[in-house]
Amino acid sequence: MIRDLAYHKPDTIKETIELLGSCEGKTSLLAGGTDLVVNMRKDAYHPDNVIDVKGIEELKRLEYSEDEGLYLGGLVTCNQLIFSEMINEKYPVLVEACKKHSSHQIRNRATVVGNICGASPGADLAPALLVLGTEVDVVGPNGERLIPLVDFFTGVKRNALEEGEIVRGLKVASPIKGYKANYSKKARIKGPDLSAVGVAGLASREEGVVRFAFGAVAPTPVYLDVSDLFAEKDYKAAKEELMEKVDASISPITDVRSTEKYRRRIAGVYTRRLLEELWGEGDK
């Protein structure tokens, strides 16, 4: 049973920020509710006020341009990305990550921004957005700011938003020339399940870029840009160093979904496989 609360549904961001400033007690923004309402129903969290952002037109933006890249508004759902031709063409790794997120019904409601704001260590969209290069577009009582996604995650289920701030959307960089990217997820079952390990990789031979990001193996998603390694060293040496780097950068725990040892091992295996798939064997 959910505890008593006051529900608000503003039409604009401005109104939302005013409400965030004026509501008494604990206040939560509500997007798809697939994280928030679960916690409310479990009585794990009980806000006094819930501000539903689904009435705000501005948050529905989903736009792409060559120069600016992708703008992914706060209300864009996982299924919207899966069914978007533009996303399939320009950012297929986002489709891959969304397909590995929850179930069809949940994806109809779950937003990408809600996934990021929830800041779960295993949030499935985080690794793919990290390797693509993403900034969080934030609006608050003191104006607007852009936070690099790497800095947005500050702890388990904690993000860099300050009081009264709302995420308007995500700015994803224009696709890097000749890039390939993919997301591998290990869960306990083939069907819907939170990830035990999630690894995204991105590489472009043309631009000499190699990036990896990891979910569910540290308190916050881990990001590694190893382009320099692959520019400076031969493939075998760079790969070896990458594997060491991965092992040193993650700090997995043992929980219901996996053991620490298994998480470490899978993070390594997926990194190696993704490297081979995206960068290829051979010299540099």
Place this chain on the structure above:
Amino acid sequence: MKRTISLTVNNRPYTFEVDDRKTLLEVLRKRLSLTGTKEGCGEGECGACTVIMDGQAVTSCLILAVEADGTDIETIEGQSIDEDISDVQQAFIDEGAVQCGFCTPGMVMSTEALLRRNPNPSDEDIRVALAGNLCRCTGYYTIIDAVKNAANKRGGKK
């Protein structure tokens, strides 16, 4: 707090007052006595509470009733008129896809939403669409057969 909401359920318009903390599932079952929609887990995991909201399959246990203000909801009750059941429901019977029946309303609603957006689903499409609907009885194969059967009857398959 309470507020007044208006929504359409199975083509019937309703306006009533609800408590902000009630879920759509609770309102459908308790307020409108539409008990065909089931509560399994209450956490979005099982799909027993699946309804179609503005054309999309969603889990009604994770939606506050106030969020449904202004929406169009379809539940299992809307799939049949008296004895006249839907082709999807008939296909579930014909393929023996119903045992205890607890998952069936959710399965039927997920199937209905799938066939509307994809009249000719592959096995993989069916598995993806139903991955959020758990069944403890059938072992799923008959359910997949039922979806294929319904798709065929609707003329999706050439």
